[in-house]
Amino acid sequence: MTLDQDLHWMRLALAEAQAAAQAGEVPVGAIVVKDGQVIATGRNAPVEGHDPTAHAEIVALRAAAQRLSNYRLDGCSLYVTLEPCAMCSGAMLHARLARVVYGAADPKTGAAGSVFNLFGHAEINHQTQVLGGVLAEECGGLLSGFFRQRRHQQRTEALARHPLRDDALRTPDAVFANVPGYPWAPHYISDLPSLAGLRLHTLDEGPRDAPRTWLCLHGNPAWSYLYRRMLPTFLAAGDRVVAPDLIGFGKSDKPKKEGAHQFEWHRQVLLELVERLDLCNVVLVVQDWGGILGLTLPMAMPDRFDGLLVMNTLLATGDSPLPAGFVDWRAMCRDKPLYGVGRLLARGNPHLTAAECAAYDAPFLDKGYRAALRAFPERVPAAAGDPGAAVSRAARDFWQHQWQGRSLMVVGAQDPVLGLPTMRALQQCIQGCPEPIVLPQAGHFVQEHGEAIAAQAVEYFAH
DSSP states (O other), rough: HHHHHHHHHHHHHHHHHHHHHTSSSOOOOEEEEEEEEEEEEOOOOOOHHHHOOOOHEEEEEEHHHHHHHHHHOEEEEEEEEEEEHHHHHHHHHHHHSSEEEEEETTTTOOTTTTSOOOOOTTTTOOEEEEEETTTTHHHHHHHHHHHHHHHHHHHHHHHHHHOOOTTHHHHHHHHGTTTTOOHHHHHOEEGGGGGTTTTEEEEEEETTOOSOOEEEETTOOOOOOGGTTTHHHHHHTTTEEEEOTTTTTSSOOOOOGGGGHHHHHHHHHHHHHHHTTTSSEEEEEEETTTHHHTTSGGGSSSGGGGEEESOOOOOSSSSSSHHHHHHHHHHHHHHTTOOOHHHHHHHHTTTTHHHHHHHHHOOOOOOOGOOOHHHHHHHHSSSTTTTHHHHHHHHHHHHTTTTSSSEEEEEETTSSOOOOOHHEEEEEEESSOOEEEEETTSSSSSGGGHHHHHHHHHHHHHH
């Protein structure tokens, strides 16, 4: 055989390998040639045939033996895209092939010289000539591409399963099955760099190319359920709505240790989420910790944010005392770490049903799930050097001097923690912020009066 002939036959074997790849098999192909004619072909098929011996070479040898009605393949040459293994090499010697030509070497299982050379033993009663390296680059490239794609698929599938980290808890999905007024499908992300495998839940509703996106950030001890009264109005306007559950809350994973919850880490997760979802023309909707964290985001990516809807929150800059109501709240959390979340919500929102109160309790099955509830009150910066204080001061400067978007402030007047005095102080820090809309009957969790707020916000930000 000449080199040109070997190249020709190897290309036919490559075609068989490509067919194997399309069938989901490791892409190895083989042909058997006799007297200048292809008498048999074979491709890898162990998976399809549930047969560990169904290597391309074995399939081709069997077909050739049937064609010649003889298991001895005298005068035949076999071309295969990958160096044969010990099983296939043994079969080739038993078939008494005249010649074996392979493409890519196999450093792990190759039995024609890479690991050992079964053909190199003079004691064997038949000697088969072997030539390797014909179209080696093309043959090896097909294999490399196949395994690269399979690894990517395996990683994708693993991420889709979102395995639970040993240092975290996950509230079972069944707990949320009968939550009232919350019909939206969950979306999970676990491959943001800062998450390190923790599963973050977010609602993501409406068209991805909507002219406006509402980024709704909840606080402690709530979750995205808090926005259920506002989302329908935003969606009816044709907008996109993204409402994540902060790590430690709602359907997101819950680290077991309070130390996992740090200001800068939670902020970084939110920044990465905005980038991953490529949110643009954003109206930032914040309350409580949603504002403590969320108000620090636009300065890092000002081109993405057009508006601000701000409710009962603060910028915790560390250079002025925290509100007395918040100090009392923090003391209560220390004294009664197992307080009822639903009962807390009902205290300021007597219109809540028992089922709605239970929905606020749902994420926190026992004290092990409540690390974030214990940690968050302690993480609000109280002094200038506290984590998060410096970035909050930088955010204050941004809102005072660089913010170019529209702002709308809504205040629950009955809030004993972050009420009207705190919000008026925040108003002075936001360039162009109009007089707050004060809801006399609303408390800290303003979103529980959210239908009217959402309707007014849609109209306000439409102009």
